Amino acid sequence: MHELRETPEAQRARLNKTPQGKALLELLDAFPTKRALAAELGSSAEYVSRCIREGALSKSGAILADKRGLATKEWLRPDVSDWSSIPPGLPIGVKPSRDGVAQVLLCDLAKHFGSVKAFCKAAGVTVATFHDWNTRNRVSASGMLKLVALKGLNRELRARIKAAVDAG
Numbered sequence: 001m002h003e004l005r006e007t008p009e010a011q012r013a014r015l016n017k018t019p020q021g022k023a024l025l026e027l028l029d030a031f032p033t034k035r036a037l038a039a040e041l042g043s044s045a046e047y048v049s050r051c052i053r054e055g056a057l058s059k060s061g062a063i064l065a066d067k068r069g070l071a072t073k074e075w076l077r078p079d080v081s082d083w084s085s086i087p088p089g090l091p092i093g094v095k096p097s098r099d100g101v102a103q104v105l106l107c108d109l110a111k112h113f114g115s116v117k118a119f120c121k122a123a124g125v126t127v128a129t130f131h132d133w134n135t136r137n138r139v140s141a142s143g144m145l146k147l148v149a150l151k152g153l154n155r156e157l158r159a160r161i162k163a164a165v166d167a168g
Helices: 008-015 018-027 034-041 045-054 059-067 101-113 116-123 128-136 141-148 155-168
Strands: none
Touching: 008 018, 008 045, 008 059, 018 141, 034 045, 034 059, 101 116, 101 141, 101 155, 116 128, 116 141
16 A cells, blocks of 8 residues: 655755754755755755655764755754765765676677676676676676677687686
8 A cells, every 4th residue: 555645845844843954954944955965965856855754864864964055964964963974875875886806808809798787698697786786896607607608709808708607
């Protein structure tokens, strides 16, 4: 069963119940759209929407807003007393590194076949599987078997796949 969507009025009323919710509303009101706020934070509109759903800017979002001069982190998150610990995960706006051995190999294989979709078709895997391998910087054992069985690879790619299997 689908949850009913919160109206903008109900959303404002909910956020106005907490100091961090009020601060988030004031920050949102300073920008024409959620996307504009997200751009100023160096994040996505989805991140801003998640913060609205959760009722506060995340700790890392408050730190970033403070660094960018949008508002002080203490004003945005009066409920946080310890600002010394770094929140888990990547800070907002930071692109993940894609320079792991498996990630570089997967990128080169996609280039060799012309696209991620073409590589996935040749390897017999889904695009979601490709992205899972890429995100984790690890190709599963069954995936390595599929890479070994690929046809039409040059010597250099074949050697890199063999090295990955041997390392693995």
